[in-house]
Amino acid sequence: MADIASQPVANWADSENELPVPVITKNADGTKTVVSFRVGPDGKKYKVIQKVRETIVKETVHPAVAARKQWTKFGEERDSAPGPDMRTTQIGEDVQLNLGTAWKDLEKEAEEKKAEESAKNATTQRIKCRTCGGDHFTSKCPFKDTLGVDSEANAAAPSATPEPEANSSVFVPPHLRNRKPGDAPAVGRGYEDRDDSTTLRITQLNEIVDEDTLRDELLRPFMLKRVTVVKDRMTGRSKGVAYVSFMSVDQAQAAIDRFDGKGYHNLIIHLEFSKPKK
């Protein structure tokens, strides 16, 4: 190995592999820690710290193999101690062999998983201050006061919620402004434009029946949009009338076929399509 220096670096692979010799320290518990260096696929240098345990394994082998295990080292290894030498023998990174005709997909999957895991386990979390670009949280920035004003303005612009498009040209009544798309329709919105074609009016319901019992008992097999039992405003008691919106007209019809004129909680209930208010 002494002639390393005399060897011209002829191999393209060698030129980047000039790494420090691994350092080995023995630990109290019989294990040893190996610190080595490697160049990652990204071309950056990594320090690899491995905790290694040497175990003695019993094996059943051919006698000739057993004899060869006892050989004294020779050639360039004649002065080496028994056991693997870290300079010539290292344990590599885990590699995957995913056998299968769809190995490409398997590999991709495994890689993604690995990337996810390593992202989770990353020890050096990069913190970058938005004010000065330093290695700390923005709020802890020493230059917060001096640089803060300017960059805050910059930072605010993109992060603000996009202005509603209504601002541009279409007139939006004041009470509808600032509403997000998913919001529930405002109270008082015209009932006339609601689609009631799938809504049934159920009458002669027993007073004890409320929305939940309707949903869970009578109409359990159906997909329902809305169930409302009409209640007396003062007493809160059911008026025996309910409106139920189904997901489809067919379902509503099926419910009529099944329950109209049938007994439910001791009363004969009536189902019919809800008629629009005149």
Add this chain to the structure above:
Amino acid sequence: MRPLMLKGHERSLTQVKYNKEGDLIFSVAKDKVASIWYSSNGERVGTLGGVGNPDSHIGTIWSIDVDIKTNYAVTGSADFSAKLWRVQGGACLHTWKTNTPVRRVAFSPDNSKLIVVTAETMGFKGAISVYPINYTSTDQSDEPLLTIETREGASVVTVAGWAYNGKYIIAGHNDGTVSKYDAETGEFLADVRPHELNITDLQFADDLTYFLVSSKDKSASLIDVDTLTVRKVFEADAPMNSAAFTPVKDFVILGGGQEARDVTTTSSRQGKFEARFFHKIFQDEIGRVKGHFGPLNYVAVHPAGTSYASGGEDGYIRVHHFEKSYFDFKYDVERTAEAQHQKISA
């Protein structure tokens, strides 16, 4: 799978071999020294030649072989010589001088003979020479028993090996041809041209009745000795330097990659420096193993099929011990066929 990374060579590997029991790995590289390793833990037990050893080769060692008893090893070098070594202790027993660089050496199945394949240079035609090996004394004959010169119209032999019973010599040529010679008389028997470009490696199945050749034309073929029928073709996407059978499993491993000089980046992905696993019967590529930073120059598999070693242009030997999933993997049709067989026999 955590591979063992063997860094005993300063330059790119040229050949890697397991001995018969698979406990030792023999490796040769462009750095003039052959290394011997314990395959199980990657410990280097010794070298053949080396600093201060006057018997060392003085050029790239292209090839190495070991006899079935792991007594002798033979190396063939670009220094116009082949050398016979005692494995234990690493003493050089004999040196055969040749006219041209030695490209390939191989013991006959009964270890009584040795093939030395020489390159074509300086007016000398390439040839396959067969030397006797004398186990009873240290004296070895310098006279070949047989010399098969590159025949008229054929291109130079790159690789050669012995078929079953040492009956035939199979040779791979520079133009992608594979020929069969009678091992006794050297008579040319047949040839076939499964590849467009040079044959880079020739490895036999364990019973020496069929073999694999790899080629720079980005493929490898499985050929049977008797009829030289190309039975299987394995298509890769880069020049292939080596191809090996996996005992136990019906796979083959191909190694290769874009030539070093053609690769400008260090990304191992772009150079396709991966060991490729193919199914021997169905010819599908079924997996790859990454790791090398340069092309794989040689792939060898443990005779018991438990591990494989790849020698790379990057100077590393990576030894991979297969995991359970490797042994468990089977095509569904294989499973059903087996199951049916069991059912019938039960």
Add this chain to the structure above:
Amino acid sequence: MTSIEDIEIDVSQIDFSDLDEQFAVETSAGYDHYVVVDGAPVAPESKAPVLVKVLSKLFNTVGTVSNVEMPIEDGKTKGFLFVEFSSAAEAEEAIKKLNGKKLDQKHRLFVNRLSDIEKYSADKVSDEFVSPLVPEFEETDYLRSWLQDYQGRDQFILQKGDIVGAFWNKKKEQPEPVVEPRTQWTNSFVRFSPKGSYLFSLHPQGVQAWGGPEFSRMKRFPQFQARLIDFSPCEKFLVTLSPEPISVPPENHPRRSACPFGAESEGHKLVIWEIATGLPARTFRLPDHLEKEKKMPWPLVKWSHDDKYAARLGPDALAIYETETFGLLDKKTIKIDGIVDFEWSPAPVHLAKTANSAGEHVLAYWTPESTNQTARVSLMQVPSKEVLRTSNLFHVSECRLHWQDEGKFLCVKVDRHTKSKKTLFSNLEFFSLTEKDIPVEKMELKEKINNFAWEPKSDRFAIISRLDNGNLNPAVPKNTISFYAPEIESKGKIAALRKWKAFKTIENKHSNMLSWSPKGRFIATGTVPEQGHAGEIDFFDMDYEEANKEKNDVNANFKQIGHQEFFGLSDISWDPSGRFVAGWSSLWHHKIENGYKIFSFAGQLTREELIEEFKDFRWRPRPASLLSAADRKKVRKSLKAYSLEFEETDAMEADAATREIILARHALLDEWKAWRAEVEVQKAQWAIVGEDEVKPIVIEEIREEILEQKEELVV
């Protein structure tokens, strides 16, 4: 416009032959009042008046005798006489009741129609014996061809509108028709015989049997308007019932030869047919008490497990017939006061006291409370008619007899009324038939059991019960499904006298159907929608294999494995192999969501088809497996092999491209193996020598193992 009066009819042109036939007057009617009595004592002339007196008295018991003519020759009576009745009906009655009557020790009377003497008199019947013409053997198609399906698939029948089709179950795929679906294959429904050999269809003219690979017609059973059909368990006999009484055409009538019934069948409605010959084996009048019945109890004939005996319930009696002759067992009915119902054991019963390894025929029946007797359940052995065991019951309103399928247990579900007689609750009485003295174990519940089902070949069962508190609103889910198994007393052993214990109870369900897998272990509970709830099916596993299987005190490990909704569900049925469960919604019940769904045994939906006017779904039953225990074990051993094979078949069926690949790979594999086998043979010739075995030894080696690894970027 021509009115009906305008049409001129030439009466001579009309063929009245059919009417003539129908209203033909029997010419022999004149002698209908007479009967010939043979076998009377031969007495001296002096004793003749006494004899006439005795006989007249006898014949007067069945009708009014208007004249007795006893010929006398050579001072002795001739041993026969002529009796004239006042009506033909009385003469008939006399033949029926007195034919074969023993007058005394030595004399037996034979009573016959006078017209019969004419009919069978010497010049019409040849003295020479002419052996009956044996009809040529007609080969039928192989009746069990469907069992030879190489994939072991099951068949089913789908009935839609007036189309009936037989199909192979192809799991997810479109079912494959066995034969082209046929319109008008039946007039109402079709049924498979219990072992699946025949398919029966109903027509106004009678019943037809179909079978063989093409479902070709096998036999016709011409009973006009047959409505109900049933089978004996071994497929030997078919029972049909028609509301129309059999009318036998008169003698010499052109249609007489086509009518399979004898004159004795006139007016009968219930027919037992022999399926193999297509001929009636026995016909019965419908008992009077059933004539008015709106909903006919069915089956009216119940069979022993081996078709050896058939039994019918009569008022206060049980009639057991030996199917060999269809004569009454010991020539008489068994008198059992008030008998309400009975059931044969579905398998031979191995009683502890008898050493008969073939097992015994046992039937169970129950009688309700009467003035001086409690209600009781009894077990009777047949043919000895020995009552093996009775159990007395109180406050009984209804009993149901549930035999376990191997005949090991009988569970009697007793619905009892509370003292106020307002509400019901159930008891279960278990008879352990194989134990000494047949112990009875009682189990009392607070609820009324609506459904009871034994697990096949097991001692576990499931029930659906509901608390009867007078409030029976079907909209509220108040049914409880419970699963019972015998308690393990100690050391994993079940006591001989089993104590059943509920190991799982599921409350507040609508479920009203229990359906065990024919192979046991799995059960599907169905909800046929009544009011206010939807149809659904739940799937349960009784022996769920789990790593942390709890130590149960019963031999079961319960797990719900599936749940499926099927709004219009009207029935569920397991396929005979226990692999699939079919649920369907039939037009006969309602018009909602008609169609069928097939689920795996674990409750995964494999196929669903909504079909307009869908009526019925029937799995084709299978006969019991012929595999021996050893065969079965072998199959179980190579289960993995089979499953691989089947998975491959499935994959090939599912996708043509995959099929190509699989076939290509098989070809490659076979080719390779063939070549290697060839080489192996040659290797022997090449004398490739194997190496000597070397004894391995044990060594020690240092291995490195990475316990942990950290990587840091070096900046």
